[in-house]
Amino acid sequence: MSAEAASPGVPVRKRSRPRIDLRRLGRVALLGPVSRGRLPDAIGHVAEAHRAHHPDADLSVLSRAYVLAESSHRGQMRKSGEPYITHPLAVTLILAELGAETTTLTASLLHDTVEDTEVTLDQVREEFGEEVSYLVDGVTKLEKVDYGDAAEPETFRKMLVATGNDVRVMSIKLADRLHNMRTLGVMRPEKQARIAKVTRDVLIPLAERLGVQALKTELEDLVFAILRPEEYAHTQTLIAESESGQSPLDTIAQNVRGTLREAGITAEVLIRPRHFVSVHRVRMKRGELRGTDFGRLLVLVGEDADCYAVLGELHTCFTPVISEFKDFVAAPKFNLYQSLHTAVVGPGGAVAEVLIRTHRMHKVAEAGVVALGNPYAPDATAPAGDEPADGERADPTRPGWLSRLLDWQESAPDPDTFWSTLRADLAEDREITVFRTDGRTVVLPAGASCVDAAYAQYGDGAHRCIGARVNGRLATLATALGDGDTVQLLLARDTVSGPSREWLDHARTPAARIAIAGWFDAHPEDAASQDAEDARYAPYAEGQAGAETGGDGEVGGLDWPQAHPGRPGTDLRPHDAGDPGGDATECLVTLVAESFGRPRLLADLTEAIATADAAIVSATVEPPSEQRVRHTYTLQLTDVDRLPALVRAMRDVAGVYDVSRA
DSSP, rough: OOOOOOTTTTTOOSSSSSOOOOOHHHHHHHTTOOTSSSGGGGGGGHHHHHHHOOTTTHHHHHHHHHHHHHHHTTTTOTTTBBBBHHHHEEEEEEEEHTTTTTTHHHHHHHTHHHHHOOOOOHHHHHHHHHHHHHHHHHHHHHHHHSSTTTTHHHHHHHHHHHHHHOOOHHHHHHHHHHHHHHHHGGGHHHHHHHHHHHOOOOOHHHHHTTTOHHHHHHHHHHHHHHHHHHHHHHHHHHHHHHHHHHHHHHHHHHHHHHHHHHHHHHHHHHEEEOOHHHHHHHHHHSOOGGEEEEEEEEEEEEEEEHHEEEEEEEOOOOOOEEGGOOTTTTTTTTOOOEEEEEEOOOOOGGGEEEEOOOOOOHHHHGGGGGGGOOOTTTTTSOTTTTOOOTTSSOOTTTOHHHHHHHHHHHOOOOOHHHHHHHHHHOOOHHHHHETTTTTEEEEEETTTTHHHHHHHHHGGGGGEEEEEEEEEEOTTTTTTTOOOOOEEEEOOSSSOOOTTTTTTHHOHHHHHHHHHHHHHHHHHHHHHHHHHHHHHHHHTTTOOOOOOTTSSSSTTTEEEEOOOOTTTOEEESSOOOOOOOOOOOEEHHHHHEEEEOOOHHHHHHHHHHTTTEEEEEEEEEEOBTTTTEEEEEEEEEEEEGGGGHEEEEEEEETTTEEEEEE
């Protein structure tokens, strides 16, 4: 299937394969079922595309599904004037060309029958089995809510749930939207724009996340043509002009073929044209397009090792542009994409971008999850009873981003929050993997902090997180994590601790932000207490440090302020420290406590000191730095032998990670 697209009535770029004549198919479809044992002519092209990917596929089930779909939709017409059966046929053809397996194609042919005809889900289950029935039901649920500003959030909430249970539901939905977008010209302009915006904001990012680049790029071009027609027309003109002469990519491609042939590397070197949106983005980035900007070289090889062999030859025989090199073979993208990216300088200084991948990598790059077949089929090579450790079905198509979406969508308090958060999360196009101390991994969006890691690992239990160690070193919760970091999260012992409002500034994931906001909504008294605490620290922020403290741990007649990240320091001294002399066994000692900032930290430390029978002579709390607080206490002990117990008591206070003598 071509990845190029155009708006209705606008000439399109030359395609490698002609598009099927849907009106002709409609006439064929109206002829009804054919004799038993013969595949209906109307889906002959679907069968041909399917067999190209699955030579041994049983086509009889497709024949039965077509007969049921055609007979139940007979008499129904699309707004374009075509028989309705042309729509499920076109959707199924899209999926067949991407390499979808037979079950997905069967469900695609039937995806509108339960919603728009008298066919019931029980009939589908009885005729085609539980799996097809489940897929049809999943797609049907996505279609039950009409498009509209208020309805969209709930539509896509259901879509996420359905996708999480079986990604093939989303595959059918994306192909369904693509065909609808291809025929959107029959609708009013305002409706075209509304559907195009939703496609741009949600469905295109989902197609990207699922790795279905062939669908994503055509959807992008269709949306571009509708929402920005003038820029689309200009881009189309530039592309047409570039095709009128010989491209400098032709010369570079010939040189690359010769280089690889001399090196004994079997490879296919193709020129891969950019689609409309891609050309437009390059023009916006560079201002003026070069002859090589209208396409890229694609080098296809047999084995992973051959990818690096090709890279070595190109970097040896051509001048490489090192800044353009990316290795997505060793480190695949979150959407299963694998490829080596580089750029080389050809004759006359022309710079060509080059993609290097195996044939299988190319199939997955184009079709994503669709190319993986049934992700839930049992693995014949796996030992009997070998189940995933977490009890879920092993599914390579359900990566971290999808699991995160499924987790937080259940907690989103209202449709507006869900909708805005969904769009923001889908805008993230990079992921990192961090390691827990038990060896398990947590997948997070790029730029995530220790706050995000805490909520990803502990859920609401992260409310009592007080700090972290990143790669063995103490770190604040605000610390941004990098790919491959090891994170150990430190939790307070008490179960009543709550988060800080400042965590919202560091949380990148919807799950963390929703959980933190939910805690404050459920604990308004704690929120008010934190706000009051901020106000109590205001005098110190204005340089009024030096408040007096009594031996009972009060400052200026008030309870000791709670230490908290981001608040100014205090220098607390007693009214009457008393004579430090006395019994010879008594002693003065100065201890420094290093801790993470949290509410009630100072109060808990003074309580621990008092419990250890030590008297505070003076105490200084330095201004917090990156959520870490340094306390210096001068203490009077009745017996020097009590010092080890005192140090242990202070270290046992939640948030304190070190106590030492000054």
